[in-house]
Amino acid sequence: MRSGVALRVAPDGTVKPVPAELAPAGPDTRRFPGTLLPGLVDAHVHSGLVDLGTVRAGGIAAVWDLGGVPAAVRELAERAEASSRHTRRAAGGEQTDRADAAGHRARRAAGGEQTERADAASHRARRAASGEQTERAEAPNRAAAGERADRAEPVGHRAAGGEDAEAGRSRYAPAKLPRIRYAGPFLIAPGGYPSDRSWAAPGSWREIHSPADAGAAVAEVWSAGAGLVKVTAHTGGPQLPHPTLRALVDAAHASGLPVVVHAEGAGTVAAAYTAGADLLAHTPWTERLDDSLLRACAARMCWLSTLDIHGWGEPDPAQEIAVDNLRRFKAYGGTIRYGTDLGNGPLPPGINTREIRALQSAGLTPDDVLGVMTDSDSITEISWVPGGLDLDPERFADVLATARVVDDDVHPTSP
Ligand SMILES: [Zn+2]
Numbered sequence: 339m340r341s342g343v344a345l346r347v348a349p350d351g352t353v354k355p356v357p358a359e360l361a362p363a364g365p366d367t368r369r370f371p372g373t374l375l376p377g378l379v380d381a382h383v384h385s386g387l388v389d390l391g392t393v394r395a396g397g398i399a400a401v402w403d404l405g406g407v408p409a410a411v412r413e414l415a416e417r418a419e420a421s422s423r424h425t426r427r428a429a430g431g432e433q434t435d436r437a438d439a440a441g442h443r444a445r446r447a448a449g450g451e452q453t454e455r456a457d458a459a460s461h462r463a464r465r466a467a468s469g470e471q472t473e474r475a476e477a478p479n480r481a482a483a484g485e486r487a488d489r490a491e492p493v494g495h496r497a498a499g500g501e502d503a504e505a506g507r508s509r510y511a512p513a514k515l516p517r518i519r520y521a522g523p524f525l526i527a528p529g530g531y532p533s534d535r536s537w538a539a540p541g542s543w544r545e546i547h548s549p550a551d552a553g554a555a556v557a558e559v560w561s562a563g564a565g566l567v568k569v570t571a572h573t574g575g576p577q578l579p580h581p582t583l584r585a586l587v588d589a590a591h592a593s594g595l596p597v598v599v600h601a602e603g604a605g606t607v608a609a610a611y612t613a614g615a616d617l618l619a620h621t622p623w624t625e626r627l628d629d630s631l632l633r634a635c636a637a638r639m640c641w642l643s644t645l646d647i648h649g650w651g652e653p654d655p656a657q658e659i660a661v662d663n664l665r666r667f668k669a670y671g672g673t674i675r676y677g678t679d680l681g682n683g684p685l686p687p688g689i690n691t692r693e694i695r696a697l698q699s700a701g702l703t704p705d706d707v708l709g710v711m712t713d714s715d716s717i718t719e720i721s722w723v724p725g726g727l728d729l730d731p732e733r734f735a736d737v738l739a740t741a742r743v744v745d746d747d748v749h750p751t752s753p
Contacts, residue, residue, distance in 0.1 A: 339727065345374060351422065351718045370750050373727040376712035377517075377719025378689060378741060380678050382619055382642045385414050385518065386539055387681025394516045396688015397741040399719035402677070403520035404598060404619055404642075405532075407541040408562040411520045415563065418515035422718075422745075467617070467640035467673045514745070517719065521568035521598060522559035525552075525586060531572035531602070537681075546578060549585035556589035567595045568619070571610055573603025583613040598642070611635055620644040620679065621667075623660035632663070636670035642677030643710070645696035650684050657696065664700040674702070676711040694735040704734040720744040 344361035346354050353376075361367050377399025383390075386406040393401065403411050524532060524543040532538040533545070546552050559567055567590040571577055578586070590597045591614070598617040599610035607622050608631055617640045627635075635641075643664065648657035668674060676697065678690050686692075697707055721741040728737040742748065 339373065339729075345720060347720075353718070353720060368749065370722055370724075370744075372725055373723040374744070375708065375721040375723065375727070375741065377743060378711045378721045378738075379676065379713060380516075380680060380690075381675040382644055382677030382679045384679070384681030385411055385520075386542065387537065388687055390414065390418075390515045390518070391513060392687040393680065394514055394743055396686065397721065397739065397743065398516050398688055399721055399743045400517040400519070400713075401680075402566065402642075403518055404566070404677075404679075405521060405524045405538075405542060405568050405600075407539050408522045408559075408564070409541075411518070411522075412563050414515060415518035415520055417513050418518050421513055421515060422517065467675055516743075519565045520563075521566040522562050522564035523568070524600070525555055525559075525567065525569045525578075527570075527576040527578045527582075530576045530578070531570050531574060531600070534575060546582055546586065549581050552582055552585035553589045556586060556593055556595070559590075560593045560595065565595065566617075567597045568600070569597060569610075569615070570600040571602070571606040572600065573606060577606075577609075580609065580613065583609065587614040607631065607635065611639065616640065617642060619677070620647075621660040621664045623648060623656040623663070626659055627663050627666075629666065632666050632672075633670045636667050636672030640673040640675055641667060642675050643693060643697055643700075644677050644679045645700070646685060646690055646693040647679050647682050651692050653696075661696060661700045664697075668701055674706075674710045676707070689739040689741060691735040691739050694738065698731060698735070704729045704731060707734070707738075722748065722750075724750070 340355075342358045343355050344358045344367075346356050346360075348354070378397060379400045379402070380393070380398050381402040382404050383393070383401040384406055385401070385403045390401065403415075522544075523541065524538070525546050526533060526543050528545045528547060530545070533543050544555055544558070546555055556567060567586065569578070569583065569586055571583070587597050596616040597614070598619050599606075599613075599615040600619045601607045601610045601622060602620075603624050607618065607627060610618060611631065611634060616638075618635075619642055621641050621643055641664065645657055645660055645664070648654050648660060664674065674697075676693065678685050678693050680687065694707055697710065698704075702710065720743075722744045723737060723741045725737065725740060728734060
């Protein structure tokens with residue numbers, strides 16, 4: 339943790355630590371007691387099943403929506419973006435926030451894990467895990483997929499203050515929502531999971547009929563503005579054959595989109611790995627993975643934790659299996675992100691202390707937890723722990739759960 343650091347917020351919302359002496363005096367500089375952090379991210383939510391305004395009020399600055407009705411998720415994402423542009427504009431450009439900044443350390447923790455691996459696959463996994471969308475490429479069949487002439491810029495970095503901002507402001511009521519990166523619909527085998535589940539809204543999945551169809555589906559996902567592709571591999575129903583799964587991954591990568599797989603049941607993790615997938619939506623929980631598969635996954639993949647869905651506070655045997663897999667995945671150097679699968683059962687809408695404690699039980703230190711809950715490269719939100727962060731392993735989760743998202747309306751009383 340660092341003291342005497344100021345954070346400079348650029349007009350585009352990116353944040354840079356600077357020496358406190360450089361912070362100008364005046365109304366654009368706010369002094370925060372406690373600790374400032376990069377915005378906390380939940381990398382697995384379903385915005386159709388939870389109220390994201392509540393999630394943000396519970397301290398989560400950004401989410402990844404991993405499966406929903408594309409048009410609905412996109413509208414929410416645009417509302418979130420419009421409101422953050424509004425806030426930035428109201429702030430009148432540059433502003434500086436000062437406090438003990440743990441942000442630098444958290445970013446180092448998140449970014450340092452993979453610095454010794456140089457191969458392309460792990461580079462891609464790191465990009466996939468970082469939440470950055472800057473690598474999103476042109477879609478192969480853009481014409482077939484529809485309009486989207488505006489997709490050259492990632493959603494979070496579109497020029498503020500232009501016509502786009504005006505349109506965004508008038509079209510959507512201001513709503514304080516977390517920043518949303520999203521995956522579009524579940525891409526599934528015909529009749530596959532989750533089309534047989536009551537919680538899966540019509541339109542939240544898309545059946546893939548052939549390798550050729552895979553390319554068309556990815557083009558649709560891309561044109562819906564998605565930054566990820568979600569695929570399911572579930573032994574409880576029809577599964578995509580390997581060539582189709584492979585074709586999905588290849589098409590996604592050609593469009594610059596990482597692939598996140600819901601892998602459930604024997605052989606599905608190996609199938610996802612072999613097809614070239616970048617992320618697993620859940621720490622594998624249905625069986626103990628053998629070391630060679632774990633080692634292979636760790637060299638290339640990022641796993642989203644989702645440990646608390648197994649029992650929601652009363653851990654069941656599946657959580658033990660998942661924690662054991664995650665502990666060994668971490669020991670092999672695998673990349674982890676905090677994700678809760680919000681919308682799946684009675685999870686708290688905000689920072690989940692049970693998920694954090696389960697991560698600690700898998701061997702993550704408080705510093706590691708900060709790394710897996712924040713983006714490694716650029717910061718576009720700031721979280722604030724008013725009473726100051728406590729890195730004691732016993733107290734850490736409860737104290738971190740007091741974090742709030744900083745925006746223009748947050749004015750700590752100055753001394
Ligand atoms: Zn999910």
